[in-house]
Amino acid sequence: MENIFFTIVAVVAVLCSILVITCKNPINSALSLVMTFFCLATFYVMLDAPFMAAIQVIVYAGAIMVLIIFVIMLLNVRTEAGKRTSHALVISSIIGFFVLFETCYFLFRSTVRENPLESTLINRIGHTEMIGRALYSDFLLPFEITSLLLLVAIIGAIVLAKKKI
Amino acid sequence: MLALNNYLIVSAILFAIGTIGVLTRSNAILIFMCVELMLNAVNLTFIALSKYLGNIDGQIFVFFVMTVAAAEAAVGLALMIAFYKNRESVDVEEVNLMKW
Numbered sequence: 521m522e523n524i525f526f527t528i529v530a531v532v533a534v535l536c537s538i539l540v541i542t543c544k545n546p547i548n549s550a551l552s553l554v555m556t557f558f559c560l561a562t563f564y565v566m567l568d569a570p571f572m573a574a575i576q577v578i579v580y581a582g583a584i585m586v587l588i589i590f591v592i593m594l595l596n597v598r599t600e601a602g603k604r605t606s607h608a609l610v611i612s613s614i615i616g617f618f619v620l621f622e623t624c625y626f627l628f629r630s631t632v633r634e635n636p637l638e639s640t641l642i643n644r645i646g647h648t649e650m651i652g653r654a655l656y657s658d659f660l661l662p663f664e665i666t667s668l669l670l671l672v673a674i675i676g677a678i679v680l681a682k683k684k685i
Numbered sequence: 686m687l688a689l690n691n692y693l694i695v696s697a698i699l700f701a702i703g704t705i706g707v708l709t710r711s712n713a714i715l716i717f718m719c720v721e722l723m724l725n726a727v728n729l730t731f732i733a734l735s736k737y738l739g740n741i742d743g744q745i746f747v748f749f750v751m752t753v754a755a756a757e758a759a760v761g762l763a764l765m766i767a768f769y770k771n772r773e774s775v776d777v778e779e780v781n782l783m784k785w
Contacts, residue, residue: 522686522687523687526687526691533695533699534698534699537699537702537703538702540702540706540715540718540719541702541703541705541706541709541715541719546712546714546715549715550718553718553721557725560725560728560729563729563732563733566687567692567732567736568736569732569736569744571744572732572744572747572748576751579755580721580725580751580754584721584755587758587759587762588758588762591714591762591765594766595714595765595769597714597775608708608709611708612705612707612708613705615704615708616702616704616708619697619700619701619704620697620698620701623693623697623700623701624697627690627693627694627697628690632689632737632738633738634737634738635737635738635739636686636736636737636738636739637736637741650741651741651744651745651748654741654742654745655745655748658742658745662749666749666752669752669753669756670752670755672756673755673756673757673759674759676760677759677760677763678763680760680763680764680766680767681763681766681767
């Protein structure tokens, strides 16, 4: 049962990501990307990470994609003006297959000493609480630096989008 | 429970598709979306390995990757708007001021 469900979601994710790179209209690409994000959120739920699934939907599909669609509509980008030459397609396909081959090669040569997190443990403690404990104890300094990064991004975005640079 | 390799192979396929997209499309916003796709493929790897190795740290990394992606979206899209004001297009072929 879980296998069939995984296969369906994986096929939908791969098909939607192919649509992202083949659609002529950027809005269609953006909507396919949202669908891919929802499929990934489903995977996160299957992997016992419900908090990650929630912020995947809220932050990625909610915030970032709305920003991208907003800019597409603001700039009124309809279709691509000049198509790239065919050798770009050939070279990029070769590189893409090389990346895929390389990852699969290392995947099947490596062994992982599996020690899975138990679902019952996560259900008892609560996923959000586990994340929160790790974030505020072991990863406190990176968490604080992240706030600085967001401040810099806000200032940078305002300065760049001003009328006169 | 499903095998770990299933998730990693899906993630590898998504990453390869994202790479092809970055190299073939000429619209800057589409290239940006393909980069987001690659980031998400890596996030899936992190969460799958975090589950199967029994260590919560991978999910914290996903948290930071999402933050960086949000910051990148804000700054990148502001750059595209600034570029569009100058050139009336977001085609990366037009970005040739510093080309030798």
